[in-house]
Amino acid sequence: MPGGRATSSGEGTEKVSTTASGSGGGAGFGRGALATAGGALVTDVIGAHNPPGASHGVLQALASAAVATPSISFLIFLNSILPPMTAQVSSPLASLPILGETAHQNYPTATLYVVATPIGNVTDISLRALHVLSLVDAVACEDTRNTAQLMNRFGLHKPLIAAHMHNEREAAEGLVARLQAGERIALVSDAGTPAVSDPGARIVDAVRAAGLRVMPLPGASAAVAALSASGLVNDQFHFVGFLPSKAKQRETALQGLVAAPATLVFYEAPHRIVECAQALADVFGTERQVVFAREVTKLFEQIHRCPLGDAVAWLKTDANHEKGEFVVLVEGAPPADEGQDAETDRILQILLAELPVKQSAALAAQITGKKKNALYDRALELKQ
Numbered sequence: 001m002p003g004g005r006a007t008s009s010g011e012g013t014e015k016v017s018t019t020a021s022g023s024g025g026g027a028g029f030g031r032g033a034l035a036t037a038g039g040a041l042v043t044d045v046i047g048a049h050n051p052p053g054a055s056h057g058v059l060q061a062l063a064s065a066a067v068a069t070p071s072i073s074f075l076i077f078l079n080s081i082l083p084p085m086t087a088q089v090s091s092p093l094a095s096l097p098i099l100g101e102t103a104h105q106n107y108p109t110a111t112l113y114v115v116a117t118p119i120g121n122v123t124d125i126s127l128r129a130l131h132v133l134s135l136v137d138a139v140a141c142e143d144t145r146n147t148a149q150l151m152n153r154f155g156l157h158k159p160l161i162a163a164h165m166h167n168e169r170e171a172a173e174g175l176v177a178r179l180q181a182g183e184r185i186a187l188v189s190d191a192g193t194p195a196v197s198d199p200g201a202r203i204v205d206a207v208r209a210a211g212l213r214v215m216p217l218p219g220a221s222a223a224v225a226a227l228s229a230s231g232l233v234n235d236q237f238h239f240v241g242f243l244p245s246k247a248k249q250r251e252t253a254l255q256g257l258v259a260a261p262a263t264l265v266f267y268e269a270p271h272r273i274v275e276c277a278q279a280l281a282d283v284f285g286t287e288r289q290v291v292f293a294r295e296v297t298k299l300f301e302q303i304h305r306c307p308l309g310d311a312v313a314w315l316k317t318d319a320n321h322e323k324g325e326f327v328v329l330v331e332g333a334p335p336a337d338e339g340q341d342a343e344t345d346r347i348l349q350i351l352l353a354e355l356p357v358k359q360s361a362a363l364a365a366q367i368t369g370k371k372k373n374a375l376y377d378r379a380l381e382l383k384q
Helices: 031-048 056-068 072-081 097-103 127-135 144-153 168-180 201-209 222-228 247-255 270-284 308-317 342-352 357-368 372-383
Strands: 111-115 138-141 160-162 184-188 213-217 237-242 263-268 289-294 302-307 326-330
Touching (some): 097 127, 111 127, 138 168, 144 160, 160 168, 168 201, 222 326, 270 289, 270 308, 302 308, 342 357, 342 372, 357 372
Parallel strands (some): 111 184, 138 160, 138 184
Antiparallel strands (some): 263 326
16 A cells, blocks of 8 residues: 555554654754755655656756755645655655654545645645645546646646546445555545535445545635634524525525524625625625625635625626635624514514515614614514
């Protein structure tokens, strides 16, 4: 098995010795020392290894690059293209604490590694993800072309297995067989975390049903990143994912979320974003806060917050506002006791008998002094 010996229990372990010459241990490198170390590391690699996909000439060029532009990033990249080393091999790479930590962890055989990949910025990939992708026997992926590009960026070359929404069940059978034979398999999607608004759940389910191990490697998440930058104060969030594309089905789905107190998290495609914003305003009212997080982690990232009543107008003020993949966050419903007492209900019911929901809520707000968006939500519930 690449990267280590399989034991009788299937707990193969890939580790690197921390033995290295010098007393510095890799911590506290100055720029000059780092340059020397970078070049020396590549030179050592040339003498001791023949990394797959990296020719002698390529490594010589990398050595020159290390001296010319030394950086920790370069050393991390170098580590990613090295073949896994057994416990008997000593390497100066292990003297860098962060890389040594990665190499010294346990990577059991007969295991499916669910690996999160960048959602836009390739440098968001984790050190452990790179290490696992260099270690596994094969990578199951949503689109082999996209995954090949990602692997090539880091000098990694592994067999790729197509495992997408159209062949997930069939792919699962083959992957289970390979895992039962003791292989390590990585599961990735085109971007983000497999099985979360992406293919992969059926594969994970099949692997678990076969009694095999599944290990998640967390990484970038568009939903969590957008939530962290939204400023919407709430201890809860409800991840909805993509709404139905048809208007009636979308409205029905949203109606079921009107009273949810948690911040609502949606994904939406650019060609439907205006329709989505209008539907949100129609169902949730115009006063709730909405956040549009566009192209998260990419060059043209944009995060905009406004009341739902202003959302469509903002999207249409600039053609660029409708481009890119979106995370849409909607403020949760206010506490139930703000609009559900008996007297308020009585007022709303009288108004609803003669007026549309929006007007009824507005007049009820004037009569009771309560928040219009809370009354709007309650009016919708009474109308059903």
